[in-house]
Amino acid sequence: MLASSLFRSETKPPEGGSVGLENTKEASHSEEKTLCQDSSDAALLEASEEYAQHQQRYIVATSIVSALAVAISAIFFDRSTTFSILIGGLSGLLYLWLLSRGVGKLGKVSKRVSKSQLLVPVVLVLASSRFPQLDFLPAILGFMLYKPTMILQVLLES
């Protein structure tokens, strides 16, 4: 028994030393962890900034295409058609903004895709049926301008 205890005490490193070694290991681990966390936080921040840039690019491109469509219709068509395309383009922008906000929240705040953006075409169609100043087809065409814009944007990016 005595021999075994002596043997143990010889083989074991001194307790204070092991604690010190563990402390230094823990300190280095925590430093590594904070470094990793900092780098992952930076990567996440960069990714969210990248998405914000995507979002902004789509919205700016859609507004440019809508403005072009309004200008062209102002040259070739009457005021009512131009006004309808303008309202449709603005509602398309609102729809795209709501959709991109919903996609941005997905996985962070909400688990489901938001459906609030679908109210925009509903309100547009109802408004075009109620108000005679708003034509139905130009308004829907103006609303749908976000689709060719996005296709164009993807083609330009690739």
Added chain:
Amino acid sequence: MDSITTAASVVAAGLAVGLGAIGPGIGQGSAAQGAVEGIARQPEAEGKIRGTLLLSFAFMESLTIYGLVVALVLLFANPFAG
């Protein structure tokens, strides 16, 4: 608008929205699932994944919007009302 046209319009509007929302609904669900899994696996690619998700959602949801527009036209601006 006679009663048969009204009834047919209401039924058609319901079918347009209901059937038109099935496909995009399934597609959006699977796209969102894939995107969230991708973000969880590779958080640094979140920006690109979300950008692509926004694009695919915009295209999928337009199919629902087509059905919605047809239904609303049938209900509020029916061309067969005569």
